Amino acid sequence: MNFSRKELIQTETTMNQMRNSVYGLVRFMEKNRIQEVKEKLRKMGQNIARTYINYWKPTETVTITNIKDVITTIYQKILNSAISIEIDKLKKEIIVKDPKCALCKYHHEDIEIAGCEILIGMVSEFVYLINKDFGEPSFIFLKPSEVKESRTFGSKSCIQVFKYNEGREE
Secondary structure, eight states: OOOOOHHHHHHSSSHHHHHHHHHHHHHHHHHOOSOOOHHHHHHHHHHHHHHHHTTOOOOOOOOTHHHHHHHHHIIIIIIOOOOEEEETTTTTTEEEETOOTTTTOOOOTTTOSOTTTTHHHHHHHHHHHHHHTTTTTTTTTEEEEEEEEEEEEEGGSEEEEEEEEEESSO
């Protein structure tokens, strides 16, 4: 059966297939001594966002006042996840806690890189793409910082950290 990209993003099987293949990919990359696996996964997430935004966009602009709602909507719509978000204005960090991360459903003892590296690349790129045509100082830009905890490593939740900057891209 052939599906269009628009049809694929409307199904739950897309994320299941991605989750099932991401750890095979990570194992393959490590076995073949591919360098910068984490960065490559984040780049994959950015590429997913560049395609996805052609079919769905949660809002017209993203600012510090609506960033929680935007990220929550992205996680709900794309990943079917209910998350909690904390904003640390001193450190300029956004911390996302996802107890049911779509890409880190299972503990993998032989994996050292979390699947949600893809997600932090995707979410930051999504926010960038939404705001790229606007130059007002109230807009926000995200940069993937780290996956602090992951279900892949046996944690109860995935904790993803983004650095943010208001008004300009760094």
